[in-house]
Amino acid sequence: MSEGNRVTGISVRGFAVASATAVTSVGAAVGVASGDEQVRSTEPVEVVAADATLLAEIPAGANAQLHTASLTQQAESQSSAAEAEARRAAQEAARLQAAEDAHDRRAAEEEAERAAAEAAAAEEAEREELRVAAAAESAASAPVQSSYSVAEVQALARQLVPADQFQCFSNIVDHESGWNHTATNPSSGAYGLMQALPGSKMSSAGADWQTNPATQIRWGLDYMDSRYGSPCGAWDFWTVNNWY
Known part of the structure; x- marks a missing residue:
C-alpha cells in the first residue's frame, strides 16, 4: 500500500x-x-x-460444554443417590425379613415347647389314672377282713390317694376317726374313717361301705375332690373351721 x-x-x-x-x-x-x-x-x-455473530458464539460454545458437564455430573450424582437408596431399601427389607423369620422361629419353638409340655402332662395324668385304677382294683380284690389295723388301712389309703395329697388326707382321717373304719359318733351318727353323715351316703362308692375301709377311702377322696378340689383343699378348710 x-x-x-x-x-x-x-x-x-x-x-x-x-x-x-x-x-x-x-x-x-x-x-x-x-x-x-x-x-x-x-x-x-x-x-x-x-461475522460478529459467529465470533460471539465462541464463548457460548464453551458455556455449552460447561453446562453439559454440569448436567452429566448431576446425572451421575442422581444415579449414585438412587443406587444408595436402593441399597438402603434392600438392607431394610432384609432386616425386616430376618426379624420376621426370627419371630416365626421363636413362635414355632414356643408352640413345640407348649405341645411337649401338654403331652407330658397328659402322659402323667394317664399314668396317675392307671395307678389309681390299679390301686382301686387291688383294694377291691383284697379279701374282706373282720378287722383292720391302722397300718393296714393306711396302706390301702396310700394305694388310692395321690402321693402329693396323702398327708392332707391323713391329717383329716387322724382328726375324724383315728383311722378306725367303724368309728361311730354317738351324738350325730357320723360313721367311718371320714365320719360321713349320714354314713349311708358312702353307699355310692360300694355296698360294703360299713365293713370295707377301701370303699370308705374311695368315697372320701371323691368327696374332697368334688367339694374342695383336693384333699389338701379340704384340709385347708378344716384347719380354719374344724370340720369339712
Whole structure:
C-alpha cells in the first residue's frame, strides 16, 4: 500500500481478531491505489467484523460444554443417590425379613415347647389314672377282713390317694376317726374313717361301705375332690373351721 493511502484511524467494533479476512475487509473499506492515482482518506474508517455473530458464539460454545458437564455430573450424582437408596431399601427389607423369620422361629419353638409340655402332662395324668385304677382294683380284690389295723388301712389309703395329697388326707382321717373304719359318733351318727353323715351316703362308692375301709377311702377322696378340689383343699378348710 502506498504512503498516500495510509489509514489514519480504524475502529473495529466487536472482537478484535487479527485475521486475513479482517485485513482484507479494512483494505476494501479504504480503497486501493490504481495506477498513479492516490486516494487519501481523511475520515476514520469503522470496520464491523464480517461475522460478529459467529465470533460471539465462541464463548457460548464453551458455556455449552460447561453446562453439559454440569448436567452429566448431576446425572451421575442422581444415579449414585438412587443406587444408595436402593441399597438402603434392600438392607431394610432384609432386616425386616430376618426379624420376621426370627419371630416365626421363636413362635414355632414356643408352640413345640407348649405341645411337649401338654403331652407330658397328659402322659402323667394317664399314668396317675392307671395307678389309681390299679390301686382301686387291688383294694377291691383284697379279701374282706373282720378287722383292720391302722397300718393296714393306711396302706390301702396310700394305694388310692395321690402321693402329693396323702398327708392332707391323713391329717383329716387322724382328726375324724383315728383311722378306725367303724368309728361311730354317738351324738350325730357320723360313721367311718371320714365320719360321713349320714354314713349311708358312702353307699355310692360300694355296698360294703360299713365293713370295707377301701370303699370308705374311695368315697372320701371323691368327696374332697368334688367339694374342695383336693384333699389338701379340704384340709385347708378344716384347719380354719374344724370340720369339712
